Amino acid sequence: MSPRETFALRDYLGPDLKGRTISDAHKVVSLTNIVSETCLVGRCDELAGRSVLLAVTDQLISAIAMTEIDGVARRMLLCPPDLNADHFNALIEDAEIDAIVTDQPARWADAEVYLVMAARAPVRGTAKAKIKRATEWLMLTSGTSGVPKIVSHTLEGLTGAIVADGPAQGTPPVWATFYDIRRYGGLQILLRAVIGGGSMVLSEPSEPIADYVARLNASGVTHISGTPSHWRKLLMSGAAAGFSPRYVRLSGEIADQAVLDGLRRAFPEASIGHAYASTEAGVGFAVSDGLEGFSASLLGSVGDGVEMKVEDGSLRIRSARAAHAYVGRGAAALTDSDGFVDTGDMVELRGDRYHFVGRRGGIINIGGLKVHPEEIEAVINRHAEVRMSRARSRRSPITGSIVVADVILADGCDVNRSDEIRDKILADCRAQLAPHKVPAMIKFVQLLEITAAGKLARTDA
Amino acid sequence: MSIRLRIISEMQRVAAEQQVMLPPLDDNLSLHETGFDSLGFAILVARLEDDLGIDPFTISEDAAFPLTVGDFIKAYENVPA
Numbered sequence: 411m412s413p414r415e416t417f418a419l420r421d422y423l424g425p426d427l428k429g430r431t432i433s434d435a436h437k438v439v440s441l442t443n444i445v446s447e448t449c450l451v452g453r454c455d456e457l458a459g460r461s462v463l464l465a466v467t468d469q470l471i472s473a474i475a476m477t478e479i480d481g482v483a484r485r486m487l488l489c490p491p492d493l494n495a496d497h498f499n500a501l502i503e504d505a506e507i508d509a510i511v512t513d514q515p516a517r518w519a520d521a522e523v524y525l526v527m528a529a530r531a532p533v534r535g536t537a538k539a540k541i542k543r544a545t546e547w548l549m550l551t552s553g554t555s556g557v558p559k560i561v562s563h564t565l566e567g568l569t570g571a572i573v574a575d576g577p578a579q580g581t582p583p584v585w586a587t588f589y590d591i592r593r594y595g596g597l598q599i600l601l602r603a604v605i606g607g608g609s610m611v612l613s614e615p616s617e618p619i620a621d622y623v624a625r626l627n628a629s630g631v632t633h634i635s636g637t638p639s640h641w642r643k644l645l646m647s648g649a650a651a652g653f654s655p656r657y658v659r660l661s662g663e664i665a666d667q668a669v670l671d672g673l674r675r676a677f678p679e680a681s682i683g684h685a686y687a688s689t690e691a692g693v694g695f696a697v698s699d700g701l702e703g704f705s706a707s708l709l710g711s712v713g714d715g716v717e718m719k720v721e722d723g724s725l726r727i728r729s730a731r732a733a734h735a736y737v738g739r740g741a742a743a744l745t746d747s748d749g750f751v752d753t754g755d756m757v758e759l760r761g762d763r764y765h766f767v768g769r770r771g772g773i774i775n776i777g778g779l780k781v782h783p784e785e786i787e788a789v790i791n792r793h794a795e796v797r798m799s800r801a802r803s804r805r806s807p808i809t810g811s812i813v814v815a816d817v818i819l820a821d822g823c824d825v826n827r828s829d830e831i832r833d834k835i836l837a838d839c840r841a842q843l844a845p846h847k848v849p850a851m852i853k854f855v856q857l858l859e860i861t862a863a864g865k866l867a868r869t870d871a
Numbered sequence: 872m873s874i875r876l877r878i879i880s881e882m883q884r885v886a887a888e889q890q891v892m893l894p895p896l897d898d899n900l901s902l903h904e905t906g907f908d909s910l911g912f913a914i915l916v917a918r919l920e921d922d923l924g925i926d927p928f929t930i931s932e933d934a935a936f937p938l939t940v941g942d943f944i945k946a947y948e949n950v951p952a
Contacts, residue, residue, distance in 0.1 A: 776913075777909055807916060807926065808912045808916055808928070809910060812910070812914060814917070840888075846910055851914075
């Protein structure tokens, strides 16, 4: 066989490394033998050169299907389980989908595509379709409204940061993530497990957190990632006790000092890092000094083909790991003429460190004065009595909007002290924030909604 | 507590938080003279909406914003329960 230049996901899953697994709450599959497992009943060669929508509910089947399809299909669009069905037709058209791989074939019976292929629990298969091309990996942005944008990556770009980091020290890691692997943050972890020679434990959306942590422990998870909202939920649950990962990673939302300190207390032995990544810009950088924000010295060239700058207050990234383009008719340009992706994440220089202050679109306007909700939450979250908070806009007949905050108290916090805690929070907000940024009201709540993408739900943003 | 008393006590609370020196409140005092800025009024109106369940300035599209403390209180008292 002549050597080929195209590298595909399954090339990282050789028979040499023993004992590697991928598991969910129900099933453990050996990654060592995965090349001989099939979820497509050996029909993968029918997908050669096709644009495939991977619409499988089950993450484990999805992961195995990815290893089968990568290198075979022209395109593979990863469909997160929570995707609004109203968007399917637009996505199929924009991504020129002609084949659908799904565990619910009946649901797609009317889809106007060439082929609907059933994906099932893995069985032993023999012949694998030949690796012939670098499959385009299409992912969806996780914005809250409208049809999500389709973003095009290559496996090389997706794995750029992983290859740059080099192999993990010591015994191969067992990775887990709170994310769904069809999201950028989750896929990164799956790829880290596959490429780094490790194992992978998948999340299960309906699983109680204590059961999930018990499963992480039972599977010997050493490396784990999630959004700050995922982590606050874990810290709040009391289930973190007894779990001691070696590496804890945050991404996808602003990692404020309070959540970093909370994780440091919960996992004193772990190395804790927050990474900046987005579906469009790819993995930018990781920060491991335990402090929120990032050193201003990272601007310019980060190395590994990543360059960053701040323009009009937002972080811009030019990177070999960035997506290549938005896909579809009338798709906007992904980068400016110099090749920089505008992340829409607003930063502010304080001393020699940049701090994330919020999303460009999430600003609350109070009679012409503006504030990012995240800036207020960072001040509120610093209180030991607070587990998490959400600042939001409330309509006002006087100023258009005012800021109000919903706060979840930390475990064991005496509810009878809520007036005292409220006064303390407000006093701190007044000391540290401009008057219009101080919440007009603070409400104590039991629960704050987290989106399927693992981020704090912001209905007004 | 009457609506009037609730409004006055909420005004005093917001004034304390906003570090506004509230002059003695009587019906003829102009709202401008209370020392509240628009943010102070916005907070007051939102708190009163939670407390009393009404926001007279949003309910009626043509509600003129009151000029005096007396007008302000009347706006709440005149909303049909």
